[in-house]
Amino acid sequence: MKATVSVRPKPGILDPQGEAVRGSLRHLGFDVTETRVGRLVELELAATDAEAARQEVERMCEQLLANPLIETFDIVIAP
Amino acid sequence: MKATVSVRPKPGILDPQGEAVRGSLRHLGFDVTETRVGRLVELELAATDAEAARQEVERMCEQLLANPLIETFDIVIAP
Numbered sequence: 001m002k003a004t005v006s007v008r009p010k011p012g013i014l015d016p017q018g019e020a021v022r023g024s025l026r027h028l029g030f031d032v033t034e035t036r037v038g039r040l041v042e043l044e045l046a047a048t049d050a051e052a053a054r055q056e057v058e059r060m061c062e063q064l065l066a067n068p069l070i071e072t073f074d075i076v077i078a079p
Numbered sequence: 080m081k082a083t084v085s086v087r088p089k090p091g092i093l094d095p096q097g098e099a100v101r102g103s104l105r106h107l108g109f110d111v112t113e114t115r116v117g118r119l120v121e122l123e124l125a126a127t128d129a130e131a132a133r134q135e136v137e138r139m140c141e142q143l144l145a146n147p148l149i150e151t152f153d154i155v156i157a158p
Contacts (some may be wrong), residue, residue, distance in 0.1 A: 012098045031126070032125075034123035035122050038119035039119060040117040041097075041100065041115075041116050043113070043114075044114070045112070045157055060107075065100070066132065073133060
């Protein structure tokens, strides 16, 4: 199965990468008021059951893919 | 308006970050066959028209947010 994990900086948490992108976009003339940069992790899993896959990917997020102190994640499972 | 840009390494292009994540996940005991890592850029725009916003974000992608040689991007506009 395929899983897509979106990892985002938590609201209120400083996002230096987003700030840098926003500064560069404004410098290029774009009218952008806020920018946040996160990660997109796409996985191909051996699991064949959607619920088992979701639970496995949640454990991956907690152990490696996201930092729960400063980031949120959401998971989409597709066959 | 809000825009979400997903930037992914093109199929066939080497993705060292994805390879590193895959190696770490397998080391942790997860059965993952492929991993690709991209970026998620969320923007708050001054533009009020969805079509104008999309065109503006496409220009941002071409100029700054994505490297068209090795990455693809897709854009979702929300009010």
